[in-house]
Amino acid sequence: xxxxxxxxxxxxxxxxxxIGATLxxxxxxxxxxxxxxxxxAFQVSYDRDLDKYVAETQYLHVxxxxxxxxxxxxxxxxxxxxxxxxxxxxxxxxxxxxxxxxHFSRYILIRLxxxxxxxxxDISSYRAYNAVSPYDKCIMNYFSSWGRWAIENPCAGDxxxxxxxxxxxxxxxxxxxxxxxxxxxxxxxxATMPLTVDAEGYIAVSRPDRDPFANxxxxxxxxxxxxxLERSNTDMLxxxxxxxxFPASIGQGIDLRILQPANIPHGLRYxxxxxPFEAVYYDPFGASKYITISVYPTKTFPDLALNTLADNGxxxxxxxxxxxxxLPPADSPAVEKGTGIAGQYAVISFAxxxxxxxxxxxxxxxxxxxxxxxxxNSIENKDLRSLARAVSLQ
Numbered sequence: 590x591x592x593x594x595x596x597x598x599x600x601x602x603x604x605x606x607x608i609g610a611t612l613x614x615x616x617x618x619x620x621x622x623x624x625x626x627x628x629x630a631f632q633v634s635y636d637r638d639l640d641k642y643v644a645e646t647q648y649l650h651v652x653x654x655x656x657x658x659x660x661x662x663x664x665x666x667x668x669x670x671x672x673x674x675x676x677x678x679x680x681x682x683x684x685x686x687x688x689x690x691x692h693f694s695r696y697i698l699i700r701l702x703x704x705x706x707x708x709x710x711d712i713s714s715y716r717a718y719n720a721v722s723p724y725d726k727c728i729m730n731y732f733s734s735w736g737r738w739a740i741e742n743p744c745a746g747d748x749x750x751x752x753x754x755x756x757x758x759x760x761x762x763x764x765x766x767x768x769x770x771x772x773x774x775x776x777x778x779x780a781t782m783p784l785t786v787d788a789e790g791y792i793a794v795s796r797p798d799r800d801p802f803a804n805x806x807x808x809x810x811x812x813x814x815x816x817x818l819e820r821s822n823t824d825m826l827x828x829x830x831x832x833x834x835f836p837a838s839i840g841q842g843i844d845l846r847i848l849q850p851a852n853i854p855h856g857l858r859y860x861x862x863x864x865p866f867e868a869v870y871y872d873p874f875g876a877s878k879y880i881t882i883s884v885y886p887t888k889t890f891p892d893l894a895l896n897t898l899a900d901n902g903x904x905x906x907x908x909x910x911x912x913x914x915x916l917p918p919a920d921s922p923a924v925e926k927g928t929g930i931a932g933q934y935a936v937i938s939f940a941x942x943x944x945x946x947x948x949x950x951x952x953x954x955x956x957x958x959x960x961x962x963x964x965x966n967s968i969e970n971k972d973l974r975s976l977a978r979a980v981s982l983q
Contacts, residue, residue: 629675630648643680657702659699667691692726696717696718699716701715717782718754723810729741738751739757775812780797780804780806819838831886835980851865865889887958902918903926913960932951944968949962950963953982954983
């Protein structure tokens with residue numbers, strides 16, 4: 590082989606290597622782009638001057654959305670959605686683009702309320718749910734107003750909790766949908782989109798796994814195993830404003846379904862920032878047992894605290910305590926009270942024929958003094974006592 594021919598062969602090999610490496614890099618880049626996409630958020634509002642809904646669009650950093658606020662986005666992996674075409678659109682046109690987007694590709698981006706971890710300055714404070722109801726395929730909404738702590742279907746009324754999209758009311762709460770995937774009897778929630786942050790700090794999504802037990806199917810929902818539900822409940826309780834004495838599950842299919850701030854009864858004085866919470870437990874697949882556990886920090890609600898002055902046979906202000914749980918007289922045969930039942934002091938009121946009961950449990954958890962109120966139906970007295978002890982107040 591001549592010297593010039595040898596150099597030509599070497600040059601071809603080098604060029605081929607460069608081309609191969611470039612193609613490999615392009616392949617990797619394309620693969621990564623296919624896995625993660627930045628989302629374009631639609632902020633919808635009503636323009637009174639135009640008498641029309643309008644939308645503004647932007648790419649979001651984690652800090653751009655306040656706790657308990659939402660934005661909309663269209664699945665960036667959808668082949669029918671062109672983000673570049675939106676840049677020159679007017680606010681009215683942007684809203685129309687959102688409304689006309691492919692039905693099952695619409696998502697709600699939610700920054701969680703501050704009491705549920707929404708103050709964390711990272712992507713853990715966000716959730717992304719498919720906006721289509723698994724029951725009737727209606728577009729849902731989260732109204733982000735006090736007391737409405739669920740994603741709501743305005744057509745059929747089914748609701749889904751913010752933490753993980755679990756169905757908490759309506760037919761989907763019993764695993765019933767009108768879709769093509771049979772889910773009757775399964776624990777059902779909304780399909781999700783995995784959230785992340787890209788290299789420039791913008792909120793992005795990963796390509797979802799459409800297995801029903803993974804991210805789920807848009808318009809059909811996501812299935813929870815019992816283990817997944819209990820793990821999610823545990824994580825939700827840890828994210829709350831302060832340590833709550835609520836179990837993730839009571840057993841026999843009676844799981845924590847709703848966690849939210851409790852309403853403060855009219856006339857109840859409060860002097861602090863720690864809000865009361867309530868947890869609702871039930872089995873949506875047939876059992877009639879329904880249990881609500883509420884917790885009141887007595888530093889915030891001092892009139893609910895134990896005191897040394899007897900009031901109608903109880904060591905607390907009965908008028909005030911009756912604002913959160915009605916109690917019969919202390920000498921009623923339906924009442925059991927004392928220091929050896931649960932926590933520092935407890936009262937159990939049980940109506941035997943109706944199998945309805947109320948338990949009040951005073952004690953502390955992580956240094957915070959609490960009053961826990963348990964209200965239950967279809968329950969035995971011994972089970973109510975066991976549940977009062979299970980909240981583990983000291």
